[in-house]
Amino acid sequence: MTNSAKLQLDAIDLKLLSLLQADARIANIALAEQVGLSPSPCSRRVKLLESAGVVEAYRAILSRTAVGLSLTVFSGIRVERHSHENADSFVKAVLAMPEVVACHLVSGDHDFLLEVVVPDMATYESSVLRRLLALPAIRDIRTSFAMRSYKANGPLPLREGSRW
Structure with missing residues (x-):
């Protein structure tokens, strides 16, 4: 079991998660700007969300048709x-x-x-x-x-x- 059940998500966490869902490759500096944090605290929050299991993984979403799985x-x-x-x-x-x-x-x-x-x-x-x-x-x-x-x-x- 992950620690995600114990982690209280605040508005900044939810904004971070929404932005990461939209673009997991977003640079930390851009992510920090969009949530109103400096880069270091932003990076720490993302690492906490990852270690708590809230962010399970990062992956590319492929076009099924483009890879022949239509x-x-x-x-x-x-x-x-x-x-x-x-x-x-x-x-x-x-x-x-x-x-x-x-x-x-x-x-x-x-x-x-x-x-x-x-x-x-x-x-x-x-x-x-x-x-x-x-x-x-x-x-x-x-x-x-x-x-x-x-x-x-x-x-x-x-x-x-x-x-x-």
Whole structure:
């Protein structure tokens, strides 16, 4: 567990986080100017947010189409029996699939919801779907395909004075 649950985020922290979500490569001097701090205290605050686990990582967000991953698939998975062993074996298998970019334990008709990115339908069927169907814990798979994405990888909606 990280220390983020214990860290009280103030208005400056939230502004820093919003700016970093928009541009993680922003120079510390520009970041400091935008939040009204000098560079040293700004840098210390960012390092504190990182060490507390509030900032988990920095990464580039790539164009899926530009790198040849033009099909986004959402797969609702139901496991055979609700047991820790089935769930654990399923999660372990899914974490080993690089095509699965998100996996959520959900309520409702499915137990898990996966977001999968692949070049095309044939790759999804021959690569991901076959591996999923081979897992003994899986009872049912319901698949939907994104026809167009209007918002993906969006920043988190941060609010001052509230941790939601």
